[in-house]
Amino acid sequence: MSATTSRIPLHFQILIGIIVGVALGLAAxxxxxxxxxxxxWVKPVGDIFIRLLKLIAVxxxxxxxTKGISDLKDLSTLSRMGVRTIAWYLATTVFAVLLGLLxxxxxxxxxxxxxxxxxxxxxxxxxxxxGKVAVGTSNAAGGPLDFFVRMVPQNLFAALSENGSLLQVIxxxxxxxxxxxxxxxxxxxxxxxLIDALNTxxxxxxxxxxxxxxYAVVALMAALFAETSxxxxxxxxxxxxxxxxLGMAIMLAIYPLLVRFYAGMPMMTFIRGIxxxxxxxxxxxxSMATLPVTMxxxxxNLGIENEVVSFVCPVGATINMDATSLMQAIATVxxxxxxxxxxxxxxxxxxxxTATLASIGAAGAPSAGIVMLVIVLESVxxxxxxxxxxxxxxxxxxxxxxxxxxxxxxxxxxxVAVLVNNSMRE
Ligand code: ASP
Numbered sequence: 001m002s003a004t005t006s007r008i009p010l011h012f013q014i015l016i017g018i019i020v021g022v023a024l025g026l027a028a029x030x031x032x033x034x035x036x037x038x039x040x041w042v043k044p045v046g047d048i049f050i051r052l053l054k055l056i057a058v059x060x061x062x063x064x065x066t067k068g069i070s071d072l073k074d075l076s077t078l079s080r081m082g083v084r085t086i087a088w089y090l091a092t093t094v095f096a097v098l099l100g101l102l103x104x105x106x107x108x109x110x111x112x113x114x115x116x117x118x119x120x121x122x123x124x125x126x127x128x129x130x131g132k133v134a135v136g137t138s139n140a141a142g143g144p145l146d147f148f149v150r151m152v153p154q155n156l157f158a159a160l161s162e163n164g165s166l167l168q169v170i171x172x173x174x175x176x177x178x179x180x181x182x183x184x185x186x187x188x189x190x191x192x193x194l195i196d197a198l199n200t201x202x203x204x205x206x207x208x209x210x211x212x213x214x215y216a217v218v219a220l221m222a223a224l225f226a227e228t229s230x231x232x233x234x235x236x237x238x239x240x241x242x243x244x245x246l247g248m249a250i251m252l253a254i255y256p257l258l259v260r261f262y263a264g265m266p267m268m269t270f271i272r273g274i275x276x277x278x279x280x281x282x283x284x285x286x287s288m289a290t291l292p293v294t295m296x297x298x299x300x301n302l303g304i305e306n307e308v309v310s311f312v313c314p315v316g317a318t319i320n321m322d323a324t325s326l327m328q329a330i331a332t333v334x335x336x337x338x339x340x341x342x343x344x345x346x347x348x349x350x351x352x353x354t355a356t357l358a359s360i361g362a363a364g365a366p367s368a369g370i371v372m373l374v375i376v377l378e379s380v381x382x383x384x385x386x387x388x389x390x391x392x393x394x395x396x397x398x399x400x401x402x403x404x405x406x407x408x409x410x411x412x413x414x415x416v417a418v419l420v421n422n423s424m425r426e
Pocket of ligand 1: 409
């Protein structure tokens with residue numbers, strides 16, 4: 001990684017940061033006022049880090065995607081890259097859903113949840129659960145082509161100013177860059193020069209932000225571990241968490257195999273190359289916030305072409321979430337198992353479709369997948385009066401699982417970047 005001047009590799013620095021943060025958080029929980037101390041004086045460092053990453057994400061997408069597309073020789077290269085990217089994204093997402101269904105039907109984690117756990121959850125519904133159900137329900141309300149309609153911004157500045165509108169920014173940027181390629185070379189030149197220069201500055205900004213990442217993860221982990229979490233409820237729902245973790249471990253093992261067999265990249269090179277981004281994903285729980293680091297790792301550590309990284313990664317951070325789709329499948333069947341809602345084979349097929357679409361529609365933000373779960377549950381006729389309870393069950397153990405999901409999500413994007421890069425070279 002270009003930013004580090006220290007001799008300790010960045011991933012070790014971040015790993016040490018995570019360990020120190022966990023220790024600090026646990027220690028803070030042991031004395032009075034410790035939690036406030038962390039919240040007031042340590043957590044803000046982590047918050048600033050996440051804000052900086054998000055700050056840089058939108059300009060970085062615009063500039064580097066424009067540069068990537070305008071550096072292409074012709075538009076057919078763009079369409080080839082687009083088709084391959086979407087095909088891999090779809091294939092890995094559908095695979096994740098199928099894997100999820102296989103695991104949840106085989107292990108039946110719902111059978112391990114006791115009636116007391118359900119009664120306890122019902123008595124202590126987390127605040128804001130109704131709001132989450134309402135957001136999920138309203139997301140589901142649109143027509144089948146709504147996703148594409150919402151991809152087209154009505155106002156560029158509104159899209160740029162809203163972190164949830166990344167897809168709109170990507171749409172505008174691709175449209176702008178294609179038209180840039182269509183105008184005479186003399187008009188292209190000044191814009192290309194400006195974009196080149198801006199790209200260099202933005203990449204320098206990413207390097208500087210990454211420099212503080214080892215300290216930021218100390219803060220993020222300390223804040224997380226200082227919060228008191230209910231160990232009892234985690235234990236009660238451990239069967240669900242374990243099945244999901246198993247699914248995610250399988251996905252994480254598949255990516256290096258794919259890059260080995262389809263792109264000839266040694267598995268360890270891939271794993272070591274993306275490790276810093278994985279650790280940042282673990283600490284931030286947000287693919288979108290991790291995006292600048294993912295792009296940096298792929299270019300600097302794995303030598304992936306700028307054109308590929310700048311297209312595949314932003315698109316992936318918004319639409320490709322393998323672990324989120326895996327979770328939708330497992331969580332849906334799990335909730336139905338616990339609350340006695342029978343699922344037929346055709347229901348399971350519906351889950352393949354809706355979980356895939358829900359993960360495409362989910363934003364790369366903390367717990368974004370939970371909201372989309374409402375859509376998948378509704379699609380299999382889950383009774384709406386039980387939706388808050390179903391969601392509360394998943395939400396109760398979601399924080400650590402969300403962190404792991406984000407790691408898998410950005411690993412999936414990185415894997416596809418390597419595969420597309422290789423096939424474009426061929
Ligand atoms: N936090 C995940 C991400 O940003 C999304 C989710 O599954 O909730 O990739």
